Amino acid sequence: IDVLLTDVVMPRLGGHALVHAARQLRPGLPIVMMSGYAELPGVGRQRGDAAMPMLVKPFTVDALLSSVEGALLT
Numbered sequence: 354i355d356v357l358l359t360d361v362v363m364p365r366l367g368g369h370a371l372v373h374a375a376r377q378l379r380p381g382l383p384i385v386m387m388s389g390y391a392e393l394p395g396v397g398r399q400r401g402d403a404a405m406p407m408l409v410k411p412f413t414v415d416a417l418l419s420s421v422e423g424a425l426l427t
Contacts, residue, residue: 356424361388372405383424387412395415 357375361368374384376386389410406420 354379356383356385356421358385358387358421361386362390385420385424385427 357372359368359371363371366374368388372384372386375384380416385408387408387410406424408416408420
């Protein structure tokens with residue numbers, strides 16, 4: 354796995370829980386989160402996630418590629 358791309362809001366296991374679990378297994382894994390609800394309280398980044406890219410839906414292919422590329426370069 355080179356990069357994890359995940360939505361914030363998902364059934365059963367939310368994106369933040371997935372990020373936490375992934376970081377336990379792979380601490381340096383680049384992660385990009387996305388959400389159609391990023392403007393709602395509690396949906397966006399959590400504490401310590403300021404450097405993690407957040408794509409707001411809808412987004413363009415160019416925005417996706419830029420976010421993934423940026424995550425891989427950090």
